[in-house]
Amino acid sequence: MKHRTFFWFFLPSGLAMLLFIAFPIVSVLIQSVYAPHEAVLVTVENSGPFGITKSTSIDQEATEALRAAEPLGRFVGSQIYFDRGHLAINELASLWQTTETWGDFTSRLGNLPFYRALSFTLTYTFTTVPLLMALGFMIALAVNTLPGALKGLTIFFSLLPMIVTPIIGSLILFWMIDSRGVIGSLLQYLADDPNLSLKASTPLVWISIIVYGIWHSAPFAFVVFYAGLQTLPQDTLESAQIDGATRWQQIRYVTIPHLMPLVTFVALIKLMDNFRVFEEIVGFNAEAHATSLSWIIFNDLGGETRLLSSASATSVLTIIGVAILLSPVLVRTWRDFNEKSH
């Protein structure tokens, strides 16, 4: 393709990417290195239905002048990235000095919001992604062997978990595992313990969310793999059968290698998606047991006093996290591409 043609061909998508991807990232970056001005506080007398009290308030006129002089706020550089709400450098250093064993260090690390969120986010991502791909693959194989008339119906029902909005789906499971819900009561009956509560135990909450995550995302892996199965080279498969390959050997040596590019694709998408786990935590009311980076952003923006700079810093850290997570897959794809083009 000529450079000129390429330029005009690429221009619309390039502009859209600039507008919807690059600019927002730049904006978030800028917001994360600026913080609100130092508040000018005054003591005032307040009165209302409950009498008169002395209180503190912000001097709006003085603050107005500060804001007009520097509308972006006060430049703080990387301060917010390193404070306790994020990477917590000072806290990490003092933990390192005061703790003696690794176990103690990691358990105290869970006390810092960023690392607590990261530990759940990573556990969630690395357990759900392989399991949902395995489950999706098995469903795809099973559906592929069904007679034609049943296929359409089965595909439709298999896709339902993905169609249900995550917040609704997780709320439904949340109510089912309530100590007065269907699953919660059943477990109490089976364990013969009337005080057993899934929602009061951190490991059980994590497992519930992970099970939900697999249930919700398996259909995505299923459709992609099912589509891949339709392009299986029949002659290779037939020759394998003639050679006496068992069903397992056919899957292992013909089907899986054929689907490998799709496995990479599903892994990429789902690693990215699951690293941003959020609705599940809200739906399960799980913030006492499990938080994620996205949940921290939500919490910073949802309080009575918003922490915009803090939320921006967490957003940037999330982007960096996704980049690190995807780098092995991306590097591999790049190598494959180079090998093919040479």
Next chain:
Amino acid sequence: MKHFKLALLSATAVAAFATTSYADGHANCGIEAGRVSIVGNEFPAIQTIGSGAKACASDTVEVKANLTADHQKINVAGMTGNPAEYTTAIVANSSIVALMNEDVIRPLDDLVAKHGDGIKPNQLITVGGKVMAVAFMANAQHLVYRDDILKEAGVEVPKTYEDMLAAAKVIRDKGILQNPVGGAYKAGWNLAQEFNNMYIGYGGQFFKDGSAEVSINNEQGVKALEMMKSLSEYMNPDFLTHDSNATSAEWKAGNVALMNMWGSRTGALVDAEGTAPEVIEHTSLASPMTVGGGSTAATTLWWDGWTVAKNISDEDAEATFLAMKAAIDPSILNETTTPQAVWLIDGYEPSPQSAGVFGAVEMAATPYPMLPYQGLLHTALGAELADFMQGKESAEQALADVEAAYTAAAKENGFLQ
């Protein structure tokens, strides 16, 4: 989200109704022209205010309302633009602070001077001598109990949290209820609010005098947390996921005999829908409890009121003031609306539902502080106390975490150096 949709639907329905009653509404509100746009929380009393303001709609006056539980996530953003999307926000003593911090609401002195007749002086919320809001109702958390269960157990109505614990033990030991205590202890805002109550009850101060420097890691703080922990042992084990709604549902199902609950929610506890008959008959209200031998009620006093946006034309501001004033006119009080709240409006006759809130006022309970940085502390408490409640760390460690989280946030927002 569902609530939001419902609120929108009902808002549309009310709007349609309001247009038909235009002649009447117009005559009462005295607005020539303008735009009124309300954002606020959604509970019955505020729905009443919303529809009251909508009655002022006419060909020249546009009135709309967005009443949602997520109001404080959208009100600052919706009032920052010029002209602001919302001309008024219905707020409480905690949420007005965010609007004042961002300077998006206007002083109402001139409008009160011009149109303020009929508004009582104690309804005017003044900050540093300027009227910033007009309050229409009072609210507080207080004791709600089941008189039949207390009688069966042979215990008195608790006056202190220590009494409450003792009563809960008797009720459990006699096998009447397994988890007799209810409480909105959901991690986040609710849990933080329960800590605030208890800490105030023990006589604690949140900040070093006159500064934004937090000081809660002290004896009172530890005692407050330990009391909360003891209470939680008599609660449904899922208590860290129970907000006011879920706690009310437990009450309505008859699973709970004692709880600290919002006055504005007591009406809904005994409505016929989904409530066990014995609960309707035997739900009783009492004043807030004290704790640790102190005389200060372990609760906070709240007002709900309306503000007027800064970034709107004077005409719209006047229209908004008049419409909101009409919405809190004494004429709105009737059989349905009177029990919805403890109204601060003239002509309000206390109903049985108001006993708890009046009790709080009589005990001279502490109003929730209107400090610019109180919200940051509230958020930090909500995020950091759950570990202690689960027994994962000591009270001192939890309070140290709260202080550290608050300090980081306060530094970011320019309240601390």
